[in-house]
Amino acid sequence: MTHDTATGLSATLQHMRAAWQANKPGYAQRRADLKALRAAVKAQLPQMVAAINTDFGQRSAAESRIAEGMTVLSAIDHLLAHLRDWMRPTPVGAGWRLLPARAELRAVPLGVVGVISPWNYPVNLALIPLATAIAAGNHVLLKPSEHTPATSAWLAQLLAGVFPAERVSVVQGGAEVAAAFSALPLDHLVFTGSTAVGRKVMAAAAQHLTPLTLELGGKSPAIVCADYPIEKAAARLATGKWFNAGQTCIAPDYVLVEGGQQRVAALAHALGVQVRQRYGDDLAASADYTRIINDGQYQRLMAHVADARARGLDVRQLAEVPDNAAAQRLLAPTLILQPDAQATVMGEEIFGPLLPILAVDSLDAAIAHINAAERPLALYPFSHDRRAVERLLHDTVAGGITVNDCLLHFAAEGLPFGGVGASGMGAYHGRAGFDAMSKALPVLWQPRITATDWLKPPYRPLQRLLDLLVR
Known part of the structure; x- marks a missing residue:
């Protein structure tokens, strides 16, 4: 079911919630839905x-198959493999004071x-949370990005072929629709996007105290320690940075290199070699x-380059581009060495x-x-020194970490x-997503005879x- 405007969103939500209330998906339905979704994605x-x-x-095409196809299929496989165990009630201790009662979640x-x-990543970041919500027994209202209209249309037809409209519905539209969507009294909302927009989503969701999973961004650093081989x-940085351009x-947003300017120069040279090996001498080809x-995104990025050059920074374009690069939105891998804190490239993701x-100068x-x-x-962190890595893990806080690689x-x-x-x-993915999109319901089972039968005035x-x- 597709909507072109914000009109009718509330009615659609009410219809979907009524359908969910009347027929909450059990294990067999959830498993069938996940298998049908997997088959449809694989076929298309x-x-x-x-x-x-x-x-x-x-x-x-290879990056789309890896980052969109592989990740979605792998996530669904993981959900299918663990769904029965995750749905099973978990016994917990009720404590000796409540004996012989038993408790479970x-x-x-x-x-x-x-x-x-x-x-x-218009498929990955739509279908993984959607599949997780389905695994947890929910219905799903999806708002894909208006900036990828062909993919959003593909998602709409894909999902319409798998799910009835009361179980999964796709909403299409721009910022006005997204704002209205965020303000709906949903039972949970997963948003992936910028920190600035995330703040607006959180403010809108606060009207109904809608629980949120916010996947935002920021400036993710890489640290190349003095012991780690530059090449x-x-x-590994080239893959992390230039995958999906x-x-x-x-993606690593900036690199801190321990060991001085000589190692910075060596890393810059090695990254240039990586670009030539990966993309050849003709980037456009x-x-x-x-x-x-x-x-809009192309001009924003070019403004960062212009700002860096205006500041006299060392800007190194690592591949030639044709005269019509702007028309193609082709932006070459580009290094900016030793930017100051005021450079715009250091001020935002x-x-x-x-x-x-x-x-x-140092790890400190x-x-x-x-x-x-x-x-x-x-x-x-890039280091073979376990103590250095452990210091970074202990002394910083980040959303997630890959040691000696990226992504x-x-x-x-x-x-x-x-x-x-x-x-x-x-957070989501795997059990964390299943738990986020479920309610951990505490249940205390009281036997026929209990101490409270006597514990009274x-x-x-x-x-x-x-x-x-x-005591």
């Missing part, structure tokens, strides 16, 4: 890749979960290099193929730099994915029992 991978490519102008569904998904760091919420999503690199200086900013969504903690199904502070709140004859209870 070529159409998915084509739709995303249309929206980006050019999106690496039950994961019960919430109702209708809303999902507002972004444009950068290996460059190879840097349009990734957990490479099928594996993704374009910037739209003109980059979300593109620009990579600032700064030298730091790197930690101080990280802690002076808002808490990041991701952190990437991969997102793909670990058993790890919760989420931010902290300005980079988000709550007058209390004087029970003094010794009371002394025992409060």
Whole structure:
């Protein structure tokens, strides 16, 4: 079911909640739904890749298959493998004072979960929370991004072929619709996007005290410690940064290099080698290099480059681009060395193929730099020295960490994915998502005969029992 305006959202939600209340999905229904969704995604991978490519102008087909197809299929497989166990009531201790009572926790569904998904990974970040909500027994109202209209249309037809409209409904529209969506009295809302928009979503949701999972962003640092080989760091940073042309919420946003300017220069050179090896001498001809999503994002990124050059910073474009690069929204991998704190590229999440690199004198200086900013969504320590890594883990706070690589903690199904502070709140993926979209219902079972049958006024004859209870 698709809506083109904000009109009717409230009625749609009421209809979906009434349908959920009348027929809450049990284990068999949830499992069937997940298997049907998996089969539909698998069958339509070529159409998915084509739709995303249309929206980006050019999106690496391999990256779409990995970041959108593989991740969604893997997440559904994980949900299917664990669903029965997660749904099973968990016994908990009631305590000796309540004997012979027994206690348990039950994961019960919430109702209708809303999902507002972004444009950068328009399938992954729509379908993983949607599948998780389905696994938890909820119905889902999905608002995909207006900046990826072809993919949003593909999602709408995909889901309409799998679910009845009262179980999953897709809402399409721009900022006005998104604002109205955020203000609905949903039973849970998952939002993925910028910190600035996340604040607006949280304010709108506060009207109804709607529980939130906010997956935001921020400036995620990488730290290359003095012991770590520069060439290996460059190879792994290149993947983390230029996958999807840097349009990734957990892409390394800047790199702190321990060991002085010589190691910064070596890293810059090694990153240039990586670009040539990956994309060849003609970046525009490479099928594996993704374009910037739209003109607004392209101009925003070019403004960062212009600001850096105006400040006299060392800006190194690592590949040549044709004269019509702007028309293609083709932005080459670009390094900005030793930017000052006032450079605009250091003031906001980059979300593109620009990579600032700064030298730091010590691990202490790197930690101080990280802690002076808002808490990041991701952190990437590069070191073979376990003590150095443990110091970074102990002395900083981030949403998630991959040691000696980038991005991969997102793909670990058993790890919760989420931010902290300005980079988000709550988490999903695997059990964490199932729990977030369920109510952990505490249940105390009282037997036929219980102490409370006697624990009542007058209390004087029970003094010794009371002394025992409060000892």
